[in-house]
Amino acid sequence: MSKLSALLEYQETDVKCQQIEAVVRKTENRIKLSRLHKQLKEQQATIAKQTEDAEAVGAVLAKLTAQLAASEKRLKLESSEMENLAQDEESTAEELTEFRKDIEKLNREFAMTEREAKAAVATLEKLIAAYKTTRSSAGKAKKEYDLVRAACEKEREESAEQIAAAAAEMDKKAAQVDKAMLGKYGKARQHFAIPVVPIAVQKCSGCNMSLPMIMMRQLTGADTIAECENCGRLLYVQAP
Numbered sequence: 001m002s003k004l005s006a007l008l009e010y011q012e013t014d015v016k017c018q019q020i021e022a023v024v025r026k027t028e029n030r031i032k033l034s035r036l037h038k039q040l041k042e043q044q045a046t047i048a049k050q051t052e053d054a055e056a057v058g059a060v061l062a063k064l065t066a067q068l069a070a071s072e073k074r075l076k077l078e079s080s081e082m083e084n085l086a087q088d089e090e091s092t093a094e095e096l097t098e099f100r101k102d103i104e105k106l107n108r109e110f111a112m113t114e115r116e117a118k119a120a121v122a123t124l125e126k127l128i129a130a131y132k133t134t135r136s137s138a139g140k141a142k143k144e145y146d147l148v149r150a151a152c153e154k155e156r157e158e159s160a161e162q163i164a165a166a167a168a169e170m171d172k173k174a175a176q177v178d179k180a181m182l183g184k185y186g187k188a189r190q191h192f193a194i195p196v197v198p199i200a201v202q203k204c205s206g207c208n209m210s211l212p213m214i215m216m217r218q219l220t221g222a223d224t225i226a227e228c229e230n231c232g233r234l235l236y237v238q239a240p
Contacts, residue, residue, distance in 0.1 A: 003178045003223040004236055007185060010173040011196050017166040018193055024159050029151045036145040043138040050131040057124045064117040071110040078103050181225065188227075188234050196225070198238040207231035 001009075024030065082099040085091045174182060188195030197206040202216060209230040218226055225234045 001176065003181060004225065006173070006176040006178070007181050007196060007225070008236075010170070010177050010182070011185070011194065013166070013170050013173045014189070015194065017163070017170055020159065020163055020166050024156060024163075027152070027155055029148050029155060033145065033148045033152050036141055036148060039141050040138060040145060043134055043141065046134050047131065047138065050127055050134060054124060054127040054131065057120055057127060061117060061120040061124060064113055064120060067113050068110065068117060071106060071113060075103065075106050075110060078106060184225070184227070184234055188232055192231075192233055196234045196236065199235050204228040204231060204233060204235055206233040211235070 078099065082096070082103060085095060085099060177185070185195055192206070194206075197204065199205065199211065199216075199219065203210050207228060207230050209228065211228070215226050215229075215235075218224060219235065219237045225236050227233070228235055
């Protein structure tokens with residue numbers, strides 16, 4: 001058997017192995033598993049974002065709560081002082097007016113902070129509700145994912161014998177291929193499912209690029225191959 005024939009037979013076996021693998025990868029369960037995996041990743045990202053947002057709102061709420069407590073303390077103190085001032089016969093109307101203004105200002109600040117705190121509580125409640133919904137949905141998706149993954153593993157096991165036989169055939173064919181050619185095949189195979197293609201009308205049949213005459217002269221031998229300068233596939237001249 002010629003070197004080129006051995007290489008082409010090896011590629012033919014490789015293609016059959018790819019087809020078997022493709023059947024396993026493209027079953028209904030495998031496609032569903034891929035969809036569920038993507039869904040779970042998206043839900044996990046959403047949960048992480050919801051947690052981050054809830055923590056941020058929680059920090060704001062804690063700050064507002066502290067401000068409310070401080071404002072309430074100041075209001076009580078100011079109100080107490082105003083009561084004392086009102087009972088003091090030496091206090092003036094101007095002093096009482098200034099105290100009232102200060103207390104009114106504190107009341108406005110307290111009311112504004114209270115509104116902000118209530119808004120933060122409402123936002124936090126919404127975030128927690130959304131978080132719970134996402135967690136519940138993710139839990140259901142995880143259970144379904146585990147069931148589908150088990151089904152995929154069963155399919156894989158059922159195909160294992162066929163895949164093993166194809167792999168053994170590939171090893172057998174590989175032993176017949178020239179090592180230098182096999183090395184080049186391996187490099188090209190990283191990029192193409194079918195790395196060895198014939199020349200068609202002085203063009204690479206893989207990418208359809210015209211080949212220089214110097215390369216055509218290099219491929220006159222029956223067991224010679226060349227690398228396409230454009231796509232990197234291995235080229236050979238097809239026997240008449």
